[in-house]
Amino acid sequence: MRAVFADCTEELRRVIETLGLQVPSSVRINHGTPTEAELIELCSDRDVLFVEHTSVPASVFAACPSIRAVIFMGTGAGTYLDLDDATQRGVEVMTTPGYGDRAVAEHTFALMFAAARNIATMDRDLRAGEWKPLGGLQLENQKIAVIGLGGIGATMADLASSVGMRVSAWNRTRKDNPNFVADIDEALDGATVVSLHLSLSAETCGIIDLRRIMLPARGFILVNTARAALVDEHALLEGLSGGQIGHAALDVFPEEPLRATNPYTKLANATVTAHAAYMTDAAYAELWNRTLKAYNRLADRSRL
Template sequence: MRGVFVDANGSLADIFERQQKPNDPPVRINRNADITADQVPALLDGAEIIIIDHTPLPTDVARRCIGLKHVVFLGTGARSYMNPEELAELGIEVHLIKGYGDTAVAECAIALMWSAARGISAMDREMRAGNWLREDGMQLTGKTLGLIGFGGIAAEVARIVLGSGMRVIAWNRSPKKYPGVEFVDLETLLAQSHVVSLHLLLNDETRGFITRDRIAAMRPGVILVNTARGAVVDETAMIDALKSGHIRHAGLDVYNIEPLPADHALTKLPNVTLSAHSAFRTPEASENLMGAAWEHCRRIAEGDE
């Protein structure tokens, strides 16, 4: 049983290599994160396990990966890069890693929220251009934060924000309870929230979940934060709402197209704060992520034996 980490950036490669134990299955590390899907079959060279970060694995490419039986995807958003059901039909199982970066992503969501509320990124841009921009910010104490989707990341957001004097409400597709959080229907959340933060996994049910009508149902002047997946939002509708001011500001870490093109409409709007799909990137989260990847590899190898 062999594995290949096909798209390891330098820091993840170092951590993964350091965490290897003497009896672990052999895993070769390709220290080049900038690869294409067409390069994957040759990189695997018949290995049964692929560890993959953010390189697409289309089904037609997977068919050419002779011997491949397991995909260890570094995160929960595999559907943005592959079709797990189609891979299962080929006898390839996709393994996800949950919870490794809950605190890191939560802290990023909160940072985007505060930056959006006070216009930090806009003031920074203007001051570097020689302009002294001063505008009223939104004071968040006493305001309502609405969490759409309530898994581990949203729970961490709630834990931190509840200490800041904000009211926290949430909607989830299945019943949940959390101290200090009021669970409400989606219509109530959209109408009452001064800030809406998205925490949905991307699947067929959630793709395009934040529709034009749901954006229209949000409180005028709402702040929208997305550290989930770009595809859960109707991007065109969001841009229209940003232009009209219905959405006061958007704090975004994820996009329909990544990397975000320099000429994309979102880069032209002053009331958007953009980060490069890096909410999960902290040393602590990376340690957790690589440890979980090794645990998958060990479990797979033990099962094969």
């Protein structure tokens, strides 16, 4: 069995080399983001495709019938390839959940604090030569609505509890978690902070709409390190301009990379990062190890 890692980032390359992580001889690594034509060439003689951030159109599978499995290095595979088309072609799609739970939760925590204390705003002002001390929100005893109680959401709930926040956490299925509430509207009601940790699906797309944006306390902080489409973007921008949302701290966007003309870049009450919540050396190493474990399972199966 032969595999190709189509889009190794510079950060992951550095981690693999620095930590001396295993790279099987049957795995070819391509550095950078390939075009569709380059992706087809990379996959032409391979059985398994590893992909970290590159969209894989159906034309790649059509041109490369040797590909029998895709290992998506993350959880949201459906955002990057057509899962129904892959199934129809007999291409198995595997994911690597859980590798960055702590990394993403810590980034979410950092964004929450940055928004609460206007860190990015003061940084921008100081760099522009303006001395404008700004007050902020003390988070102890504030209510946080954690929407999604998977590995990341549960870790975020624990971090928020550790600084004395009152956690109200909702999940689509019941969770054995002391902060769990069965009604999303109840979780959102009166919250000072809302933190999103759901996977994106037909059921969750736009789950935070204008009605739900009106449920938390006026001026609340919205943190999203999950998927942009969980929030109705028109409602989000309306909430920011009207003051119902006091600050949006975002790591994900409808269109990435974020363009300089995007409205979020012009808003003083938005703190933005470049879809980097999962990017720590520890998370990258775990991601690579989990990817190889999935590959080894495929290889073992092929030998049966």
